[in-house]
Amino acid sequence: MRIRCPYCGERSNDEFYVLGDADALTARPSGENAEAFHEYVYQRTNLAGLHRELWYHSNGCRRWLVVTRDTRTHEISDVTYASKRGEGEAA
Amino acid sequence: MKYSIFSVLREGLRGGKGWTPAWREPEPKPHYDIVIVGGGGHGLATAYYLAKEHGLTNVAVVEKGYIGSGNVGRNTTIIRSNYLLPYNTHFYEWSMKLWEGLEQDFNYNAMVSQRGVLNLYHSDAQRDAYVRRGNAMRLAGVDAELIDADGVRAMAPFLDFENARFPIHGGLLQRRGGTARHDAVAWGYARGADSRGVDILQNTEVTGIRIEAGRAVGVETTRGFIRAGKIGLACAGNSSRVAAMAGLRLPIESHVLQAFVSEGIKPVIDQVITFGAGHFYISQSDKGGLVFGGDIDGYNSYAQRGNLYIIEDVHEAGMALWPAIGRLRTLRHWGGIMDMSMDGSPIIDKSPIDGLYLNCGWCYGGFKATPASGWCFAHTIARDAPHALNAGFRLDRFASGRLIDEKGAGAQPNLH
Numbered sequence: 001m002r003i004r005c006p007y008c009g010e011r012s013n014d015e016f017y018v019l020g021d022a023d024a025l026t027a028r029p030s031g032e033n034a035e036a037f038h039e040y041v042y043q044r045t046n047l048a049g050l051h052r053e054l055w056y057h058s059n060g061c062r063r064w065l066v067v068t069r070d071t072r073t074h075e076i077s078d079v080t081y082a083s084k085r086g087e088g089e090a091a
Numbered sequence: 092m093k094y095s096i097f098s099v100l101r102e103g104l105r106g107g108k109g110w111t112p113a114w115r116e117p118e119p120k121p122h123y124d125i126v127i128v129g130g131g132g133h134g135l136a137t138a139y140y141l142a143k144e145h146g147l148t149n150v151a152v153v154e155k156g157y158i159g160s161g162n163v164g165r166n167t168t169i170i171r172s173n174y175l176l177p178y179n180t181h182f183y184e185w186s187m188k189l190w191e192g193l194e195q196d197f198n199y200n201a202m203v204s205q206r207g208v209l210n211l212y213h214s215d216a217q218r219d220a221y222v223r224r225g226n227a228m229r230l231a232g233v234d235a236e237l238i239d240a241d242g243v244r245a246m247a248p249f250l251d252f253e254n255a256r257f258p259i260h261g262g263l264l265q266r267r268g269g270t271a272r273h274d275a276v277a278w279g280y281a282r283g284a285d286s287r288g289v290d291i292l293q294n295t296e297v298t299g300i301r302i303e304a305g306r307a308v309g310v311e312t313t314r315g316f317i318r319a320g321k322i323g324l325a326c327a328g329n330s331s332r333v334a335a336m337a338g339l340r341l342p343i344e345s346h347v348l349q350a351f352v353s354e355g356i357k358p359v360i361d362q363v364i365t366f367g368a369g370h371f372y373i374s375q376s377d378k379g380g381l382v383f384g385g386d387i388d389g390y391n392s393y394a395q396r397g398n399l400y401i402i403e404d405v406h407e408a409g410m411a412l413w414p415a416i417g418r419l420r421t422l423r424h425w426g427g428i429m430d431m432s433m434d435g436s437p438i439i440d441k442s443p444i445d446g447l448y449l450n451c452g453w454c455y456g457g458f459k460a461t462p463a464s465g466w467c468f469a470h471t472i473a474r475d476a477p478h479a480l481n482a483g484f485r486l487d488r489f490a491s492g493r494l495i496d497e498k499g500a501g502a503q504p505n506l507h
Contacts, residue, residue, distance in 0.1 A: 014400035042342040042489040046331035048393045
């Protein structure tokens with residue numbers, strides 16, 4: 001599997017560390033509701049299909065990326081910086 | 092037909108003309124008391140024990156492919172019960188006891204081979220951890236022996252004992268562990284369940300779960316609607332997809348695990364041996380191929396194939412442990428989809444929906460659990476309550492904080 005890093009170009013996926021579901025992991029609840037935290041920490045939609053996920057280019061530019069990948073075929077359709085800050089540095 | 096040495100001899104003389112199919116291919120009935128979704132090892136074992144232990148035979152196993160096409164036919168066939176934490180220790184030991192009597196019980200040759208499972212340690216700290224694990228096992232009545240380097244050398248002289256970075260100091264040995272013929276386990280349970288009246292519906296995919304007044308009442312399938320008194324899900328890597336049909340979200344991610352077989356060679360390795368300094372385990376099949384594997388790839392996947400970097404990683408670990416295997420060629424490899432839970436332990440429980448039961452979260456340790464998983468799931472469905480052996484494998488343990496995390500890795504499924 002090869003990931004087209006917006007900063008470094010196309011690289012093998014073993015340069016990256018994968019964290020998981022981008023939408024689940026960035027939806028941290030603001031309050032102290034235990035049920036909301038249970039959903040956030042443990043529950044996953046676990047999609048079969050287009051999956052937005054967080055990858056960290058640890059052996060490259062050390063930026064967090066959001067990779068949109070089909071979990072049925074491993075085909076990658078989109079890669080963006082995970083934060084606006086990353087975009088600013090690239091420009 | 093009962094299998095025995097006499098039936099083998101008789102059919103040998105008659106050219107095998109008297110053999111009959113090991114199970115029927117029935118048409119789906121409109122209603123069953125219990126429908127098990129998933130005809131893998133766990134689903135078939137569940138149906139078998141429902142019939143045998145609880146007398147419930149109006150049961151169907153619904154399978155989207157054919158029997159043996161999923162993980163039960165694509166694993167490294169290791170059986171063991173060398174776990175540290177209380178619920179795991181007792182549950183997997185019950186599975187080991189069922190393995191020990193399985194072939195006589197279901198009258199099928201599953202080639203259960205108690206050749207021993209040896210976990211190597213490479214440092215004083217790792218030795219301490221294995222002493223702790225071994226003592227926990229022995230307290231629970233499980234066999235465990237601590238072997239020093241000379242003991243390992245007597246069993247496997249070909250390993251790299253003087254590796255500068257990871258010298259082999261010894262190992263924790265479970266002599267009752269070993270391997271089983273994975274396909275035969277599926278076939279044996281299928282035949283055993285079928286002969287007691289269970290309908291095995293192959294090539295029948297569940298496309299929906301019908302819920303009426305808060306209760307699961309049946310499954311929509313590619314061969315029509317099947318009404319059911321109770322529904323048990325044993326869908327391994329597809330657990331989240333099937334549970335979503337009933338509106339449930341699970342604490343599970345699906346990941347791909349690869350395994351490998353070398354070209355066949357003469358018998359060389361008698362045990363299952365695991366490398367303690369990397370994730371690598373190896374044994375030899377009766378056909379002569381070395382069967383080995385390591386880590387999952389690490390990203391969510393429903394594709395039954397992995398990527399090259401893990402292939403490289405697993406072979407590097409193998410070379411560090413046993414340099415001579417560099418002379419062999421890897422013959423084939425494959426991938427299976429693992430239902431990785433958030434604490435690395437399984438779920439066998441009632442679901443929040445009446446009449447719907449869950450069996451999932453096996454990570455990449457499901458094969459060894461097959462007999463006890465089926466046995467406990469059958470009990471949970473038949474009695475509508477978990478058995479003491481699976482009482483800890485609850486779905487709500489993530490909300491209540493009663494996690495069973497052998498590795499202490501936290502809610503990060505690709506680290507378990």
